Amino acid sequence: MTTTPTFDISKIKDVHVELTDKCNAECPCCVRRISGGKLRPIIQNIELGLDYFKLLDEELLKNVEYWMLCGVKGDPIACTELFEICEFLLEKNPNTYISVRTNGGFRNVEWWKKLGNLFVGTECEVMFGIDGLEDTNHLYRKNVKWNKLWDNLMAYNSTGAKTCWQFLPFEHNEHQQEEIEKICKQYNILLFVQEPFGFGPLEDNKTPPINVYNRDGEYIYNIWPAKLKERGILKGELDPAYGIPEPGEIDQSQNWINNEKGDFDIKCDIVYGPTADLYIDSSGALFPCCFIGASIGYDDDKQIQNLFKNLDEFVPSETNTVKNILSNKFFTDTLPKGITGDLDTKPVYLGKCIEQCGNCY
Secondary structure, X not given: OOOOOXXXXXXXXXXXXXXXXXXXXXXXXXXXXXXXXXXOOOOOOXXXXXXXXXXXXXXXXXXXXXXXXXXOOOOHXXXXXXXXXXXXXXXXXXXXXXXXXXXXXXXXXXXXXXXXXXXXXXXXXXXXXXXXXXXXXXXXXXXXXXXXXXXXXXXXXXXXXXXXXXXXXXXXXXXXXXXXXXXXXXXOOEEEEOOOOOOOOOEOOEEOOEEEEOOOOOEEEEEOEOOHHHHOOEEOOOOOOOOOOOOOOOOOOOOOOOOOOOOOOOOOHHHHOOOEEEEEOOOOOEEOOHHHHOOOOOOXXXXXXXXXXXXXXXXXXXXXXXXXXXXXXXXXXXXXXXXXXXXXXXXXXXXXXXXXXXXXX
């Protein structure tokens, strides 16, 4: 590792954007809802528009090689001006690579063909999160309508644009992977099989399920991981209340980070790598990563909440450029010191950095 932070605008090559916190789906492991049920108070139903991207520094727009339009709290397809934003980014840098991550169950086939025609002939892609087939996809991708999803997938794919299918295997859909592979081969779709997260820690070699709730907060069913027998893992006790946090329970770091320096070995490629990344929240604020950005207002990490009390200071405007934001105290002083354990106040580390990228056990 070097000892100099690389948050120089010229070194930012990858940008992760949360275009909106709006979504048509109710996935049980998304922070948008409590286990797919009640909406969390952090959701404001906001979105970024084309005018926001026109505020970004020209140097950034021309240098970024990869734009990942992927929701933490929402789905980018729910962003009203998504097409216009993609068109603008490609105008500024025709060689940039845009990846749109979506459940695919929103908009109509005409819109999807329009997006496909924009992306065809480029490296840009849409990655559809489809976890099964007609009889299973809705179990995790709750509230996504299969017929609409399928029509949208086929409309986009028919243009010849790069199409990807991300599949999360569970007990209820793992038997369909072979059929999904055949479908992807038939339509020249790239398949990515990814291990799902959200299952609790093992106790006595037993795993709890992911519980799923309705909008009223009532338990409706559960989801178990795939390949339980192959892994030698047993099903744990079914507790319909598992996964529903009590007030004040979501405290990510303050309970276990010592005030003294420890050997947390935080490996932050974003800050100390040869290039730098950036995360843009649906509020428009700039953060070094989604782990920090998505924590604002979500958990009880008092350290993070205090650091971003004045969120407007992190939002680009006509008078507050990206370059200005990247030169503020957080990016140039607090972040690098928080990674090395040299903060002037206790705790001397940034707890979120330890939790996500450090050795905390």
